[in-house]
Amino acid sequence: MRKQFTLCKPLSFFVLIFMFINLSVKSQGNNANAEAKDIKGYSFLNKIVGQWNGKVTSSTSAGSFDKWYIDFRPVLPSQVSQYSMLDSNTVNITSFFVVKYNNQLKVAMRTEGCFQKKCCVTYEIMDSVSEATGYYRFADFVSGTSRAYTCFSFKEDSYTMEVYTNKFNTLKTLQLHSRFDAKLTGCKAAKEAIDFFKFPQPLMVKDFSGVFKNMKESLYFDLENDPYNTASQPYVGNITVNISFDNNLKVKKTDEICLLLTTEPLFEGIKYKEENLNYLSKYIYLPIETKSYTIKNVHPGKYYLYSYNDINNDKKHTKGDYMSSLVNSFVLPGNGKISVDTRIDFIIP
Numbered sequence: 001m002r003k004q005f006t007l008c009k010p011l012s013f014f015v016l017i018f019m020f021i022n023l024s025v026k027s028q029g030n031n032a033n034a035e036a037k038d039i040k041g042y043s044f045l046n047k048i049v050g051q052w053n054g055k056v057t058s059s060t061s062a063g064s065f066d067k068w069y070i071d072f073r074p075v076l077p078s079q080v081s082q083y084s085m086l087d088s089n090t091v092n093i094t095s096f097f098v099v100k101y102n103n104q105l106k107v108a109m110r111t112e113g114c115f116q117k118k119c120c121v122t123y124e125i126m127d128s129v130s131e132a133t134g135y136y137r138f139a140d141f142v143s144g145t146s147r148a149y150t151c152f153s154f155k156e157d158s159y160t161m162e163v164y165t166n167k168f169n170t171l172k173t174l175q176l177h178s179r180f181d182a183k184l185t186g187c188k189a190a191k192e193a194i195d196f197f198k199f200p201q202p203l204m205v206k207d208f209s210g211v212f213k214n215m216k217e218s219l220y221f222d223l224e225n226d227p228y229n230t231a232s233q234p235y236v237g238n239i240t241v242n243i244s245f246d247n248n249l250k251v252k253k254t255d256e257i258c259l260l261l262t263t264e265p266l267f268e269g270i271k272y273k274e275e276n277l278n279y280l281s282k283y284i285y286l287p288i289e290t291k292s293y294t295i296k297n298v299h300p301g302k303y304y305l306y307s308y309n310d311i312n313n314d315k316k317h318t319k320g321d322y323m324s325s326l327v328n329s330f331v332l333p334g335n336g337k338i339s340v341d342t343r344i345d346f347i348i349p
Contacts, residue, residue, distance in 0.1 A: 088285035185278035
């Protein structure tokens with residue numbers, strides 16, 4: 001084995017699926033149609049698709065990260081989503097989709113953030129656009145930019161996302177909450193979903209007319225009242241990973257397992273292809289005693305599974321750490337479930 005990767009904190013079968021998606025979209029209200037040109041900032045849906053990674057700077061309890069890997073793919077004809085972890089304590093789910101609001105079709109943003117199992121969901125609506133400069137801004141549905149807003153600035157194969165908040169109404173002037181400097185690594189993995197849905201299309205995903213009535217802000221801490229909860233998100237599946245160790249490898253209770261799902265292989269034979277770490281779609285950190293874990297909200301497609309044991313807890317999988325010698329590759333169908341095995345049996349030289 002050659003040089004290993006580093007993940008550090010401070011960082012067809014689609015016919016049946018098509019029937020499911022049709023029912024899913026129709027169930028979400030009167031499926032209003034419009035011309036793309038009539039939906040403010042509609043081009044954003046195309047620009048955000050792909051696999052991205054970059055540095056996160058944050059003033060929150062979650063802290064900052066050297067790398068965040070995200071994988072945005074269409075899940076409906078007019079919705080694109082990503083589901084990721086930044087570390088074992090921090091989960092982020094982000095979706096962009098077309099809604100009906102104040103009798104118009106608009107592009108909305110849904111952000112679900114969890115830190116140490118405490119979650120909240122924020123909804124924002126696109127309120128400011130400069131197509132010429134690649135600038136798009138989303139603000140709170142109810143209180144606008146007085147509570148929170150998120151702005152994106154695109155430049156060729158990169159974008160910067162900045163989130164500003166009043167820290168739950170404790171500040172009079174909004175301050176920078178987090179910044180993500182993202183670099184596009186490719187759209188190959190999203191192509192199948194783009195073609196399948198003929199994405200994007202100017203179709204309503206949710207009717208938000210009256211949803212935020214009598215609310216001061218479009219923010220939910222009680223997820224049971226979330227108008228578009230994670231469980232109802234379409235066109236994602238689950239992967240159950242069964243984990244085992246070679247009996248000759250010594251492990252400690254403080255060790256940590258890391259599972260990687262990539263869309264391109266990290267190895268060509270025994271040669272490590274470091275550049276393919278850019279195609280990391282999901283990574284999961286687990287306690288060492290974990291025998292089985294279900295990765296939820298996984299986009300359909302082909303994946304390569306790698307498993308590691310970080311024996312010195314430095315978030316780096318390098319010399320002396322353990323990993324799986326057998327690479328599992330498989331295809332997850334849309335809205336499907338699959339079970340795969342991984343065995344950690346090799347000491348990285």
